[in-house]
Amino acid sequence: MSEFVSVTEAALLARDQPTQPWQQAFVLLLAGGLSRAELIARIGERIGYAPRFRRRVEGWPIAAWVDDPTFSVAGHVRQQRLPADQTLEQWLADLLTDPLDDEHPLWQAVLLDEVAPGQQALVFRCHPALVDGYDHVHLLQELLDERPTAQIGPESSWEPQPAPGLGAALAGLRDPLQAAQGVAGGLFGLVENAVRTVTLAGRSAQLAVAEVELAALKVVRNGFACTVHDVVLALVTAGLRGQARRLGRTLTDPVALVPLAVSEPAVLESAIGCRIAPSWLSLPVSEASAVERLSAIATLTRVRADSGHSVRVPELVELAGFAPPTLHAVTAGSVGAGRAHQVLVADVPGPQRARYLGTALVEEVFGCTSLTDAEELSVAVTSYRGRVSLAAMSTRALDGWADDLAAELSTLLKEAR
Structure with missing residues (x-):
């Protein structure tokens, strides 16, 4: 039809x-x-x-x-x-x-x-x-x-x-x-x-993928009384900070589009049972301390959490089928909100039990979204089977992406304990 x-x-x-x-x-x-x-x-x-x-x-x-x-x-x-x-x-x-x-x-x-x-x-x-x-x-x-x-x-x-x-x-x-x-x-x-800001000139982009243990993110979450989502944003911020330092760029705080799943009665009958709403925040790249970066992010995201409209992660994880590709596609579409931003971070939880394509075991997954408008970095975050992938596309070199994220997580784990 x-x-x-x-x-x-x-x-x-x-x-x-x-x-x-x-x-x-x-x-x-x-x-x-x-x-x-x-x-x-x-x-x-x-x-x-x-x-x-x-x-x-x-x-x-x-x-x-x-x-x-x-x-x-x-x-x-x-x-x-x-x-x-x-x-x-x-x-x-x-x-x-x-x-x-x-x-x-x-x-x-x-x-x-x-x-x-x-x-x-x-x-x-x-x-x-x-x-x-x-x-x-x-x-x-x-x-x-x-x-x-x-x-x-x-x-x-x-x-x-x-x-x-x-x-x-x-x-x-x-x-x-x-x-x-x-x-x-x-x-x-x-x-x-x-x-209004559709880009017609071509731009080259690089892709880098890092993987971390979900259990490690939860240790940091518990130690700082924040959310796993906050910790993910702190790792992305560290990646941006490391990239800027290697390129000799001034450390400024970019505006990030960070779409969130929100619950509204009118959309509960949708395929994913929620609406993906645009949300923006300034990532504290200029902050020197890893702990202070996480604290700043947690303060910014708590406002949305306190509104009572956010969808709990278990509700997204238990969606029928294998929902992360659908959630990532809908999240990518939030750029249509039109507000200028330099970074897109799509944080999508996935099932922790194994999935199969025919008889083939799906061992790992990651998503990525190409850049549009004035975006300098897009990060697709996907959890699956106890692992979390952070796939970044950028107009600039991403040579140290995985190392930056690993170092940030190590620092936060030490402080959390």
Whole structure:
């Protein structure tokens, strides 16, 4: 069934330009092996639960999500080996400079072999506008199970539906940014604040991933009477501080967009049972003391916690399926709020019990979101099986990212005890 693109979705689609692709990737590190044919079959079996992954956007300025009449799961899935001269992070950073094909649904899955001995990665990238957290979830949320499942059911039956009548005059329009500029202020115009800072000039970015033990974060939480989220933000702040010092930059406190899950009666029936609301705070990069940095962050975040609207972490962890990809996509979409910021931090809790893709064990996970507007750093935080990944994309070098986070956590652990 076709549906019109909402104003919010159109604003997000407008951020994705050939010179500056805006997309999100989620990575599953697998043990046990998975073939391309098995992945195609699994997606074919489950894609009916995420129907937007069969739809493309058609017609501007009155745009709709329309079933792709030529859709084929196989056309969106490929398999390759990790080049010997690249790390997974380098390969993924390069991949995110490649625009998704807007002639088809805006997603791609890559099975990447030999990322480590006996280990394979599934790299799944998509445009965040595909997912709204209400009626539309991320396809990955539907693919994983709590136990190995070798038997693959038949592909869900599906016949593409015709597009709604949009008028012949719109048939050739496929550029949401051009549409936004052409119809601003009209009934189908985009929200001005949501598109006013869209970047057209391309910028290179680096990717770095650090992993820490969830138990260690909880020790710091208990020692300082704060939250794990506060500790995560303190680690990100330390990473920014270390990066600035290595580059000889002045230590200033950047504005960070830190989306939060909030509970509202009107949205409890959504797929994720909450709304992801934008929230901003100033990260205390200029503060010299690790303890004082954490204290400053805890003071800022306590205001929201005291409001009583925040969703408790266990409620997000227990969402049906594998919810982190959906939560990360919805969180990425919060940039549409339009307020200027330099840093995006998306902190998403995940299940602590193992998940499987077919018979392959998901050993580790991490997500990442490419940069948009004036963002200098985006950090996707994901917990899974007692580990927490902090994947950073930056316009500047990230050579010491993992070391900075490890040093900050070590200092806070000593002070907490």
